[in-house]
Amino acid sequence: MTMTNRRKSLENRKKRTMITDMEHNPVRTCIVCGGKHAKNTMFRLVFNGAPMADPLQRANGRGRYVCSDAWCCQKLTDGKILRRSFRVKSISDTDISSLTASLAAALERNLSGAV
Numbered sequence: 001m002t003m004t005n006r007r008k009s010l011e012n013r014k015k016r017t018m019i020t021d022m023e024h025n026p027v028r029t030c031i032v033c034g035g036k037h038a039k040n041t042m043f044r045l046v047f048n049g050a051p052m053a054d055p056l057q058r059a060n061g062r063g064r065y066v067c068s069d070a071w072c073c074q075k076l077t078d079g080k081i082l083r084r085s086f087r088v089k090s091i092s093d094t095d096i097s098s099l100t101a102s103l104a105a106a107l108e109r110n111l112s113g114a115v
Contacts, residue, residue: 028065031085032072041068043106047086050095053102066103068110073103 026039042065044054054063064085066072076082079096083089 030067030069030072031064032066032075032081033069035067037067039065042066043068043073043103045082045085045099047088051082051086051091051099053099053106055106068107070107073100073107076100076103 027036028039028042029036030042031045039057044057044059044063044065045051046054046059046061046063048059048061052059057063066076077096077100079091079093082091082096082099
């Protein structure tokens, strides 16, 4: 190894340790407003035949995220955003109402401070 290669290797090692020393906070995008927020402050939605809330954020399937803002949760009642996001042709009204009810309950838990 030449001196320049050693120097570059040492510099790269320093950069890697600096990056790992910082705390990593995943960022997700809200499907309603497009805002970017920390993952742990958002609600995850999964589509398994019907859209459903995933409070533990561990369910199988591709997840979509919604802000913990009441306006964004209320906007999901239209259904158009869910259909576009999950790329399905139709979602029943009962599925949408059950999803919004579960999101409203989760929003209440967040506002009251319970985990």
